[in-house]
Amino acid sequence: MNITRENSDALNAVVKVEITKDDYSDKVEKVLSDYRKSANIPGFRKGHVPMSLVKKQYGKAVLVDEVNKLLQDAIGKYLVEEKLDVLGNPLPKPQDDLDWGADAFAFEFELGLAPEFDVKLKGKKAITHYNIIADDKMINDQVKHLQKQYGKLIPQEAIDEDSEITGKFSNEEEGVENVATLSLDKIKGKANTKKLVGAKVGDIITLKTKGLFDNDHDLMTYLKVAHDDAHGLDIEVNFEVSEINKRELADLDQELFDKLFGKDVITSATELKERIKADSEKQFAQQGDQKLLNDVTEYLIDSTKFDLPAEFLQKWMQTSGEEPMDEEQAKSEYEKSEKGIRYQLIEGKIIQENNLQVQFEDLKAYAMEMIKGQMAQFGQMNPTEKELEDIAARILSNQDEVKRLSEQLMSQKLLNFYKTEVNLKTKEITYDDFVKEFYS
Structure with a gap:
């Protein structure tokens, strides 16, 4: 076997592999001998099929298979020995006129070579590493959220700015029907909040979905519409009020601290x-x-x-x-x-x-x-x-x-x-x- 390489340029090369009969004949003979031992051909006892018949029936397929194995093994070893850094895998060049009846074969493979380059880690312009902090507003909002989460619900007769409302969004034509609970501060736009403030259980309010929430994704949560439908959705929906509550904030006391983090892990609002x-x-x-x-x-x-x-x-x-x-x-x-x-x-x-x-x-x-x-x-x-x-x-x-x-x-x-x-x-x-x- 002989392997040569010709570089077309710094990034492309062609490897030529020449295989002779000495490279594959022993392997082909061994496989055919194993076939002969197990071949079931009508008119012959198992293990007594003439080798000439085995070669005629299986010879070319075995030859092709063994030559391909040799090629893959040879190319793999060549790349390692030559320390070639390649991209992708070697691509065999088409050979429509290959004569499998010959004793010797030549195959060509295209290679994509990895480029040579240097990496400059320190640029002139500094890259910003952001140190993200939780400011007082965010911390106080989180404290309030926890107080709400663990607070008590107090029923109300009418909706006000601090209400937590449960109701059903519906639009029969668009297939919208979903019961949701949300606080009034989730609703955006003065016109929308004005419609809701003062409403009572059983009232039905008509709202437009465009600009109803800060983020169109909220429509997926509260109306249960699909993601693609939520973006830019501009329809009218009815909201039937079924429950109005005000959430009384939980006290910042040891009972709350223990619920959140375990007994006596946190002992004051400052530590929280x-x-x-x-x-x-x-x-x-x-x-x-x-x-x-x-x-x-x-x-x-x-x-x-x-x-x-x-x-x-x-x-x-x-x-x-x-x-x-x-x-x-x-x-x-x-x-x-x-x-x-x-x-x-x-x-x-x-x-x-x-x-x-x-x-x-x-x-x-x-x-x-x-x-x-x-x-x-x-x-x-x-x-x-x-x-x-x-x-x-x-x-x-x-x-x-x-x-x-x-x-x-x-x-x-x-x-x-x-x-x-x-x-x-x-x-x-x-x-x-x-x-x-x-x-x-």
């Missing part, structure tokens, strides 16, 4: 606010980190310049998926996935050059820490090392879980690396302002 702030900012930190990860990813893609073997990748995409694609479909798919391909290459280089690979011991420790946190949520504060190891072993025996946890751990490793190596600046921002700026 401190706990709300700490818990909230712990969650916000994850959102700030995710924003940082996204921004660093965008920076790296934009600042790291290199070409890709686009034509090869589009050709590879035509046959690599579950469903074959034509040229136009592959071109469209490539354009959608090009950024992702670029970042995979950049990320791979960063991981390799900085030894950030996920090792099994790292994964095991990460899984055990995650399990420990989950057990603490259910009151199991001091699990033994053996308990943690046994649960981790069960989780890590599942390949899907291994893949999921490995991706999480790698993201964490990269995030920690970026925090120390990328040019960053920290900006303090309230959660409300963070949401308005990036998600509104």
